[in-house]
Amino acid sequence: xxxxxxxxxxxxPDDETRFFWxxxxxxxxxxxxxxxxxxxxxxxxxxxxxxxxxxxxxEELSGRGTVYTYTIAEQAFHPFFAxxxxxxxxxxxxxxxxxxxxxxxxxxxxxxxxxxGMPVEVVWEHVTDxxxxxxxxxxxVQA
Amino acid sequence: xxxxxRRVAIVGxxxxxxxxxxxxxxxxxxxxxxxxxxxxxxxEQADIDGVAMHAFPPHFVPAYECGALLGLPSLKWTSGSIExxxxxxxxxxxxxxxxxxxxxVVLALRPMLRLGATGPTPGxxxxxxxxxxxxxxxxxxxxxxGMIKQRMMSEFGWGEEAFGRQxxxxxxxxxxxxxxxxxxxxxxxxxxxxxxxxKPLRLLDCDYPVDSCGAVIFATEERARxxxxxxxxxxxxxxxTSGESDFELAEDMTRTSSxxxxxxxxxxxxxxxxxxxxxxxxxxxxxxxLNWMEALGLCGRGEASDFVAEGNTSLGGRVPVNCDGGAxxxxxxxxxxxxxxxxxxxxxxxxxxxxxxxxVGVAANSIAAFTACxxxxxx
Numbered sequence: 337x338x339x340x341x342x343x344x345x346x347x348x349p350d351d352e353t354r355f356f357w358x359x360x361x362x363x364x365x366x367x368x369x370x371x372x373x374x375x376x377x378x379x380x381x382x383x384x385x386x387x388x389x390x391x392x393x394x395e396e397l398s399g400r401g402t403v404y405t406y407t408i409a410e411q412a413f414h415p416f417f418a419x420x421x422x423x424x425x426x427x428x429x430x431x432x433x434x435x436x437x438x439x440x441x442x443x444x445x446x447x448x449x450x451x452x453g454m455p456v457e458v459v460w461e462h463v464t465d466x467x468x469x470x471x472x473x474x475x476x477v478q479a
Numbered sequence: 480x481x482x483x484x485r486r487v488a489i490v491g492x493x494x495x496x497x498x499x500x501x502x503x504x505x506x507x508x509x510x511x512x513x514x515x516x517x518x519x520x521x522x523e524q525a526d527i528d529g530v531a532m533h534a535f536p537p538h539f540v541p542a543y544e545c546g547a548l549l550g551l552p553s554l555k556w557t558s559g560s561i562e563x564x565x566x567x568x569x570x571x572x573x574x575x576x577x578x579x580x581x582x583x584v585v586l587a588l589r590p591m592l593r594l595g596a597t598g599p600t601p602g603x604x605x606x607x608x609x610x611x612x613x614x615x616x617x618x619x620x621x622x623x624x625g626m627i628k629q630r631m632m633s634e635f636g637w638g639e640e641a642f643g644r645q646x647x648x649x650x651x652x653x654x655x656x657x658x659x660x661x662x663x664x665x666x667x668x669x670x671x672x673x674x675x676x677x678k679p680l681r682l683l684d685c686d687y688p689v690d691s692c693g694a695v696i697f698a699t700e701e702r703a704r705x706x707x708x709x710x711x712x713x714x715x716x717x718x719x720t721s722g723e724s725d726f727e728l729a730e731d732m733t734r735t736s737s738x739x740x741x742x743x744x745x746x747x748x749x750x751x752x753x754x755x756x757x758x759x760x761x762x763x764x765x766x767x768x769l770n771w772m773e774a775l776g777l778c779g780r781g782e783a784s785d786f787v788a789e790g791n792t793s794l795g796g797r798v799p800v801n802c803d804g805g806a807x808x809x810x811x812x813x814x815x816x817x818x819x820x821x822x823x824x825x826x827x828x829x830x831x832x833x834x835x836x837x838x839v840g841v842a843a844n845s846i847a848a849f850t851a852c853x854x855x856x857x858x
Binding site for chain 2: 345346422439447
């Protein structure tokens with residue numbers, strides 16, 4: 337007898353967020369972009385918080401940014417994460433726009449090495465045929 | 480007070496039994512808390528014409544039902560809030576109702592049953608905004624608190640001692656408070672040796688989950704003169720909100736909406752931050768306490784670490800903070816204590832932990848997405 341391993345909590349795409357998860361499945365990091373005031377925003381929502389326009393469309397981002405802040409999870413609040421401790425949660429400042437942020441996990445980096453301001457880039461975590469998560473890793477050194 | 484209507488006073492404060500596993504129902508806790516505040520103020524059922532309450536479903540009883548439960552058959556006004564900055568959500572609703580003339584004597588309640596340190600376990604799938612947190616193993620309050628603590632440390636060059644010293648000072652107050660649950664004095668080393676929950680957030684940075692109901696009664700100045708206690712006047716208040724509703728996405732984690740709430744509160748009074756002699760600053764997580772010191776102007780931005788280290792917030796300090804021990808030690812009564820202890824201090828009834836000659840005090844709740852603060856004074 338083997339016990340069923342706890343599953344990762346999965347996002348439940350809705351009409352406003354489906355484009356995001358459709359994008360990650362194709363390894364594209366998309367956010368809503370307002371055609372009127374030319375700004376990205378996240379989370380997805382029905383109107384632009386800058387100008388209340390509903391004339392927006394998903395645009396692809398580079399998936400690069402820097403760490404605004406982080407925390408090392410030392411306690412699991414969901415059974416799936418219990419045997420993954422410690423893991424590093426980050427808030428990423430995305431490079432396209434000041435203050436455009438995304439919450440994710442930093443992988444391929446020891447918790448001792450994470451720093452505020454460190455460059456990171458997206459890496460794709462295939463979870464199911466429907467859901468791929470955008471995680472982040474330290475950015476490759478650029479010339 | 481300027482610009483907020485009739486003068487409002489706090490006439491009664493009280494708690495239910497507070498404990499880890501009281502075995503009491505939410506309604507039993509509500510009845511106990513209400514009766515404690517009524518007994519404190521000499522307030523009778525017939526005096527109360529409004530009820531405000533704040534709680535999260537499923538541990539929620541509507542305000543009108545609280546009224547029926549407490550034998551208050553003909554309320555003029557009720558407010559049940561399931562969102563916002565902890566007790567001050569109900570407290571400000573109550574004060575505003577009195578100030579506006581909608582009601583004369585309002586009972587404000589914050590009942591709660593103990594949850595785990597961070598609320599319920601997430602489900603198998605995450606909907607709405609939660610879909611951008613839970614799949615990553617994020618989204619628990621201790622985790623955003625850890626992110627805020629880290630950002631404060633990185634931006635201001637603070638060590639963890641900045642927070643630890645405040646927690647040591649609060650435990651000293653708790654040692655002097657017979658009603659506190661955690662009363663054994665601690666040292667900075669003790670703090671630095673407790674485990675991390677969400678590094679750099681430690682267990683001793685977190686409040687202590689309990690079953691409880693705290694209650695505060697607000698009344699007009701005229702009615703306040705009839706009740707048993709020396710009135711404590713509510714000078715000013717404000718809520719604050721943010722452009723982002725996720726705590727993790729706060730635009731500026733070392734400011735947040737606490738700064739706008741404080742600015743709006745100060746704009747409606749002739750008192751200034753220099754007048755504050757005692758403070759009850761939310762300590763669901765210790766970074767919030769230090770954030771409020773700066774937001775309220777008790778010290779400058781980035782200076783809360785030094786402000787605490789210099790002893791200003793400790794017993795005998797210039798602006799003692801969380802003189803009951805705070806929710807980290809009296810239990811998570813979710814903001815009621817931050818008002819109740821300031822009220823006791825301004826009455827001059829805080830015993831060994833009394834700040835001498837305290838005439839002006841401030842209470843503040845929450846951080847980031849929603850915040851609130853309330854300025855109080857005694858004659």
